Amino acid sequence: MSVNFSLEGKIAFVTGASYGIGFAIASGMAKAGAKIVFNDIKQELVDKGIAAYKEAGIDATGYVCDVTDEDAVNATVEKITKEVGPIDILVNNAGIIKRIPMCEMTAAEFRQVIDVDLNAPFIVSKAVIPSMIERGHGKIINICSMMSELGRETVSAYAAAKGGLKMLTRNICSEYGKYNIQCNGIGPGYIETPQTAPLRERQADGSRHPFDAFIVAKTPAERWLQPEELAGPAVFLASEASNAVNGHILYVDGGILAYIGKQPQ
Ligand code: NAP
Numbered sequence: 135m136s137v138n139f140s141l142e143g144k145i146a147f148v149t150g151a152s153y154g155i156g157f158a159i160a161s162g163m164a165k166a167g168a169k170i171v172f173n174d175i176k177q178e179l180v181d182k183g184i185a186a187y188k189e190a191g192i193d194a195t196g197y198v199c200d201v202t203d204e205d206a207v208n209a210t211v212e213k214i215t216k217e218v219g220p221i222d223i224l225v226n227n228a229g230i231i232k233r234i235p236m237c238e239m240t241a242a243e244f245r246q247v248i249d250v251d252l253n254a255p256f257i258v259s260k261a262v263i264p265s266m267i268e269r270g271h272g273k274i275i276n277i278c279s280m281m282s283e284l285g286r287e288t289v290s291a292y293a294a295a296k297g298g299l300k301m302l303t304r305n306i307c308s309e310y311g312k313y314n315i316q317c318n319g320i321g322p323g324y325i326e327t328p329q330t331a332p333l334r335e336r337q338a339d340g341s342r343h344p345f346d347a348f349i350v351a352k353t354p355a356e357r358w359l360q361p362e363e364l365a366g367p368a369v370f371l372a373s374e375a376s377n378a379v380n381g382h383i384l385y386v387d388g389g390i391l392a393y394i395g396k397q398p399q
Pocket residue numbers: 149150151152153154155156173174175176179199200201202226227228229230250277278279280321322323324325326327328329330
């Protein structure tokens with residue numbers, strides 16, 4: 135039996151994919167044959183994203199849409215279906231983080247993170263599942279996190295959201311697996327993107343950010359990971375090769391979750 139990793143003829147919608155992890159995952163899926171559709175909040179970022187995809191030889195279609203706005207999401211999914219075609223693969227990638235000690239975080243700030251990182255994947259998944267049911271297949275990939283399993287200071291809202299996203303992933307699997315819809319998660323480790331740039335900034339004396347050194351000590355590979363290293367796992371979870379994988383969170387973390395951490399020298 136040949137194993138089918140191809141995404142030929144499939145339409146993949148990757149949220150928040152003008153750059154960063156979303157862009158890398160979408161680019162990998164394009165190389166596997168998928169037609170790429172993405173969104174961002176601002177037109178200028180969508181335009182930048184289209185140009186970046188074009189430079190990579192990818193003819194992507196971009197839409198301006200705030201994933202937390204249910205009406206906007208429903209209208210965008212309808213537009214995509216009309217203008218490009220029905221969505222076969224959804225990657226809920228758009229996300230934010232606020233690094234604030236919990237007792238200093240306002241409820242509004244907490245809600246904002248939950249809104250983008252947890253409510254939005256619910257909203258976008260709900261918008262695409264009916265069409266996947268009608269067509270008898272679908273792939274949903276939720277971008278989780280180390281914080282789906284671990285906590286750390288200042289990321290209470292983000293950890294709560296990503297922990298919830300792990301369980302939303304399992305629940306979509308449970309509720310829609312019978313329609314040949316597979317919903318899995320990818321849990322990236324520490325990836326070099328704009329979101330983690332503050333954690334890698336050089337100090338005034340030119341030394342590495344303490345968190346930078348900490349992550350290197352917590353990662354068996356002794357390095358930060360690159361967004362492109364998530365593309366292969368994403369293509370696997372988007373392809374027919376993973377039709378028997380459902381409700382699984384695939385950690386692409388260089389081994390962080392398996393490792394107690396390097397003994398301080
Ligand atoms: P990033 O560089 O901050 O990019 C996030 C993307 O999401 C941006 O394009 C952003 O657009 C978009 N976005 C944010 N809010 C949105 C909204 N309401 N509607 C539409 N788009 C929105 O982040 P990243 O590092 O690539 O992370 C991507 C995903 O991976 C996130 O879910 C993040 O939590 C997760 N993750 C990241 C890491 C890591 O180490 N980097 C590790 C594990 C998981 P704007 O620029 O317009 O805001």
